[in-house]
Amino acid sequence: MTQTNMKLEQALEVQALLDGQLEAGRKAEVERLVQDDAGAAALVAELQSVSHALRTHESPLAVPDSREFYWSQIQRRIAAEEVVRDRSRSSGSILGWIRWLAPALGVAAVAAILAMRGGSPTTLADSSVMTFRSDADAITIHWLN
Amino acid sequence: MGKAATKGRDKNGAIPEGSPLASRSSHDGLNKPEAGPSIHTSLKHDYTSAPDEALVKWSQGGDTEAFEQLVFRHRDKIYARAMIMMRNEEEALDLSQEAWVKAWQRLHQFQGESSFATWMTRIVINLCLDQIRRQKKIRAESIEQLDEEAGGVERQMPVEHTNPTEGLEKDELRKRIDEAMGKLTESHRTVLVLHEFQGLEYKEIAKKVGISIGTVMSRLFYARRRMASLLRGLQRERTEE
Numbered sequence: 001m002t003q004t005n006m007k008l009e010q011a012l013e014v015q016a017l018l019d020g021q022l023e024a025g026r027k028a029e030v031e032r033l034v035q036d037d038a039g040a041a042a043l044v045a046e047l048q049s050v051s052h053a054l055r056t057h058e059s060p061l062a063v064p065d066s067r068e069f070y071w072s073q074i075q076r077r078i079a080a081e082e083v084v085r086d087r088s089r090s091s092g093s094i095l096g097w098i099r100w101l102a103p104a105l106g107v108a109a110v111a112a113i114l115a116m117r118g119g120s121p122t123t124l125a126d127s128s129v130m131t132f133r134s135d136a137d138a139i140t141i142h143w144l145n
Numbered sequence: 146m147g148k149a150a151t152k153g154r155d156k157n158g159a160i161p162e163g164s165p166l167a168s169r170s171s172h173d174g175l176n177k178p179e180a181g182p183s184i185h186t187s188l189k190h191d192y193t194s195a196p197d198e199a200l201v202k203w204s205q206g207g208d209t210e211a212f213e214q215l216v217f218r219h220r221d222k223i224y225a226r227a228m229i230m231m232r233n234e235e236e237a238l239d240l241s242q243e244a245w246v247k248a249w250q251r252l253h254q255f256q257g258e259s260s261f262a263t264w265m266t267r268i269v270i271n272l273c274l275d276q277i278r279r280q281k282k283i284r285a286e287s288i289e290q291l292d293e294e295a296g297g298v299e300r301q302m303p304v305e306h307t308n309p310t311e312g313l314e315k316d317e318l319r320k321r322i323d324e325a326m327g328k329l330t331e332s333h334r335t336v337l338v339l340h341e342f343q344g345l346e347y348k349e350i351a352k353k354v355g356i357s358i359g360t361v362m363s364r365l366f367y368a369r370r371r372m373a374s375l376l377r378g379l380q381r382e383r384t385e386e
Contacts, residue, residue, distance in 0.1 A: 012362045015369075019340070021347050046309060050369045053310045053376070054341040057319045061225035063241070064234065070220060071213050074245045081246060082176050 006039055014040050018047055102140045103133060110142055178205060178252040197261040205252045212252075216245055219262050223269050230273040230338055232327050240276060244269035270343060274353065277331055309376035318376075325375035333368040340365055 006014070010033065016022040017030045034040045063070050110129060130143040190203060192214040203211035223244055228237035247268050248255075255264055310318055326334055335354060339345045347365075351358045 008363070012359075012366055015366050016347075016362065019347070046373050047369050049308045049310050050372045050376070051341060053318060053322060054337070054372070057315065057322055058342060059225060059229065059319055059323045060221070061228050062221045063224045064238070067217055067220075070242070071216055074216060074242050074249075075209075077242060077246045078249050081250070 006037070006043070010040070011043060014043050015047055018044055018051075099135065099138045102138070103131070106131070106140045106142050110144060113144070176207070178207070178249055198257065201252070201255060201257070201261055204249075205255075212249060215261065219265055220245075222262060223265055226266050226338075226342065227269050227273055229323075229326060229342070230270065230335065231276065232334075236276065240272045241269055243272055247272070266343065270339070271353075274335070277335065281331075309373040313376070321376055322372070325372050328375060329368055329371060333364050333371070336361055336364040337368040337372075 010030075013022060013026060013030045014034060017027065017034065022030060034044055065073075128144075131140065133140045190199070190208075190211065192200065192211055195203075195211070195214070197215065197218070200211040200215050204215060220241065224237055224241040227240045227244070228234065231237050231240065244265065248265055251268075255261070313321065326337075329337065336350055339350045339353065340347075345353070347358050347361045350361045354361070356364075
């Protein structure tokens with residue numbers, strides 16, 4: 001078995017072989033390298049031992065708080081988020097109503113103004129009214145001529 | 146975010162007066178996941194011996210006691226995963242709690258394709274990645290870290306023919322692994338955790354972290370070699386003693 005100085009690309013391919021992530025077309029060649037080259041074989045052994053150590057020796061940490069305290073914190077946060085969500089829902093529904101009512105209120109206001117100005121019944125058809133409405137901005141603008 | 150979990154700490158775990166939950170029992174205190182009506186479960190289950198699948202099903206119906214049991218069963222693992230990513234107890238605690246809040250809100254999405262524990266670890270890992278991204282925006286990594294990003298000295302380091310973990314006691318090895326993880330940069334540690342602990346493939350890591358597959362491979366390689374180097378350091382210390 002010989003030992004050559006592997007290039008980084010070769011080392012990454014050896015690693016990919018170990019992880020089962022090497023493309024099929026390169027597999028045979030890299031397997032041959034690991035078989036024939038002592039450096040490549042040692043690299044496989046090193047990467048394997050680190051990988052095994054990590055997977056089998058994950059630190060068994062425990063939450064530093066008591067069960068009750070930890071759970072109460074989670075409860076508080078869920079409750080707080082629910083309050084925020086409920087608020088945004090209710091304000092969202094009010095905005096929705098305003099969005100739909102705004103044009104109707106606008107037309108009513110125009111009709112009322114025209115009625116007051118003319119002193120006689122005036123219909124919208126008699127006037128030149130231009131309306132611009134943006135749902136995205138929740139606004140309605142009326143131009144009166 | 147980090148302060149939310151520690152504000153007004155009450156080590157007895159009591160819910161303060163005036164809280165939305167103060168007048169309710171832990172059993173019916175919260176709304177059903179996905180904003181359904183409050184559920185007042187009258188049936189009592191044997192929560193401690195019930196399998197996760199049953200607890201999830203009951204939780205999906207708004208049973209907070211079942212959810213509390215899930216928290217109790219898996220809280221250490223979720224916290225440990227957050228801790229290994231963040232290396233900061235307060236942040237890990239905060240993010241692990243946040244993960245449980247998200248889990249409660251998204252329980253209806255859990256269809257049982259994976260185990261509940263796997264689903265939960267995915268949530269906490271995603272929260273950790275978001276947090277790391279936010280922090281990276283705030284502070285640039287140091288020159289030393291950038292040097293490590295390029296591979297540092299370990300990349301050129303000759304491969305040794307000795308097993309870096311041989312002869313180490315289980316507890317010693319755990320301690321050393323933990324220390325070594327702390328010596329990696331965030332970017333290397335992240336890739337290592339996603340691959341070794343979460344079992345993600347290169348392309349999945351690349352997508353999650355937003356880097357190329359080549360970068361995943363080189364970061365993983367560097368991280369593993371650095372771990373081997375640090376573990377060998379311990380072996381040598383022991384031999385010299």
